[in-house]
Amino acid sequence: MNFTRHTYTLSYDPLDQQVDFEGILRLADEKESTDVFTYLAQIHDQVEGTLRLNFRRLRYINARGIKMLSRFIAYARQRDTLSIKIIASGVLAWSERMLPNLREVWDKVEFSIYDHNFYKSQNIVEDLDFIPLLRNQTRILWPLEKDVLVRHGLARGMKVADICCGCGDVPLLICREFQPGFMLGIDHSEGAVEYARNLQADFNVRNAEFQRGDATALMVDDNSFDFVLCRLSLQIFSHPELILKELIRITKPGGRVYTLCEDYDLIVGNPEGSAIRETYQRAAVYGDDMGMDLRNGKKLYSMLAEARLEAIRTDHIVVDTSNTDREAFARVIESWRTFSVYTIGNSLELSQEDQDSLLAGYNAHLRTIHSPYGYTNWTMVACSGRKPI
Numbered sequence: 580m581n582f583t584r585h586t587y588t589l590s591y592d593p594l595d596q597q598v599d600f601e602g603i604l605r606l607a608d609e610k611e612s613t614d615v616f617t618y619l620a621q622i623h624d625q626v627e628g629t630l631r632l633n634f635r636r637l638r639y640i641n642a643r644g645i646k647m648l649s650r651f652i653a654y655a656r657q658r659d660t661l662s663i664k665i666i667a668s669g670v671l672a673w674s675e676r677m678l679p680n681l682r683e684v685w686d687k688v689e690f691s692i693y694d695h696n697f698y699k700s701q702n703i704v705e706d707l708d709f710i711p712l713l714r715n716q717t718r719i720l721w722p723l724e725k726d727v728l729v730r731h732g733l734a735r736g737m738k739v740a741d742i743c744c745g746c747g748d749v750p751l752l753i754c755r756e757f758q759p760g761f762m763l764g765i766d767h768s769e770g771a772v773e774y775a776r777n778l779q780a781d782f783n784v785r786n787a788e789f790q791r792g793d794a795t796a797l798m799v800d801d802n803s804f805d806f807v808l809c810r811l812s813l814q815i816f817s818h819p820e821l822i823l824k825e826l827i828r829i830t831k832p833g834g835r836v837y838t839l840c841e842d843y844d845l846i847v848g849n850p851e852g853s854a855i856r857e858t859y860q861r862a863a864v865y866g867d868d869m870g871m872d873l874r875n876g877k878k879l880y881s882m883l884a885e886a887r888l889e890a891i892r893t894d895h896i897v898v899d900t901s902n903t904d905r906e907a908f909a910r911v912i913e914s915w916r917t918f919s920v921y922t923i924g925n926s927l928e929l930s931q932e933d934q935d936s937l938l939a940g941y942n943a944h945l946r947t948i949h950s951p952y953g954y955t956n957w958t959m960v961a962c963s964g965r966k967p968i
């Protein structure tokens with residue numbers, strides 16, 4: 580049972596007893612306001628237990644819209660037969676600011692912001708301190724990845740989206756190298772998006788836009804992009820399939836979804852090979868404890884195939900000491916060392932002994948990189964698929 584007008588839709592999901600608000604709720608007059616109120620009141624009267632009002636995808640609401648919601652809450656208070664739960668989004672400033680006021684109408688209304696602490700490593704990954712690590716990675720990865728992107732179908736003039744784009748390096752490099760028709764970068768971290776916008780001004784790129792958003796509930800129309808990327812991000816989320824579903828939704832039929840993920844099982848080296856292997860096995864286990872799957876590169880093919888993407892292409896991107904500047908490679912491992920030993924180590928409250936031995940493992944890896952005869956790699960899996968027509 581849906582209520583749709585030109586700029587918005589309210590849809591009712593009986594399984595969750597939830598009304599999803601989507602679009603821009605700009606009520607024009609009292610008649611429209613009463614129509615929406617009546618729709619909500621009808622649902623109210625059919626439900627028992629708890630009714631959820633979900634505002635994750637409502638971009639905007641006008642004053643008449645808020646008044647209509649107050650009227651509906653007053654109606655629910657008067658009946659007093661249901662619990663009402665309101666779900667707001669941290670990426671929509673209006674919803675955090677205005678929706679809690681509905682509790683003044685009825686203090687039994689529950690209010691939550693679904694994307695505060697919505698994955699375990701959120702505070703760490705959305706911290707500005709994380710940005711230098713991302714930039715160091717991009718410096719050594721981009722020279723190899725840009726050719727892989729061509730093989731996966733990225734071409735000039737396309738409408739491109741990078742979901743979980745971090746600080747914006749890669750979308751802006753794509754703008755420089757591929758001249759897309761339009762580039763949209765979306766990330767949940769406020770700091771990263773601000774960083775990306777400043778970088779865009781420095782790069783003097785006009786055909787790009789950076790937005791704050793949640794990859795599991797994108798405020799982007801269906802079927803709107805030719806090429807959608809999600810790089811080095813599916814692994815940090817406990818439900819990557821929810822993100823993949825959204826990536827596919829916003830891709831045009833015939834367009835491609837491109838994913839790139841870490842796989843710590845693929846990192847090897849010589850000399851000090853066993854210290855290196857052991858370090859990344861341990862780092863992966865600590866990653867598991869933080870809700871991150873740092874070995875999921877090998878799972879991408881199955882994920883894309885299960886999501887019914889077609890013409891799947893897979894590549895290993897092997898950054899190694901023979902194709903990459905050793906100093907630049909070492910800076911990445913130094914960033915990982917700090918992140919793993921201290922940021923994650925402190926967060927998991929690892930013992931001093933565990934932190935010291937992890938530190939020693941990263942130092943072994945760094946010695947291999949610095950040795951002129953040493954060989955080591957950082958291998959990622961790139962996997963893309965076509966959305967069926």
Ligand SMILES: C[S@@+](CC[C@H](N)C(=O)[O-])C[C@H]1O[C@@H](n2cnc3c(N)ncnc32)[C@H](O)[C@@H]1O
Binds near residue numbers: 714744792811815816
């Ligand atoms: C490891 S970083 C990778 C960033 C970038 N793609 C890169 O390769 O440099 C993961 C990014 O995903 C973002 N992120 C995590 N969960 C998200 C979500 N639900 N919606 C949007 N962005 C999210 C984080 O803020 C972070 O910037």
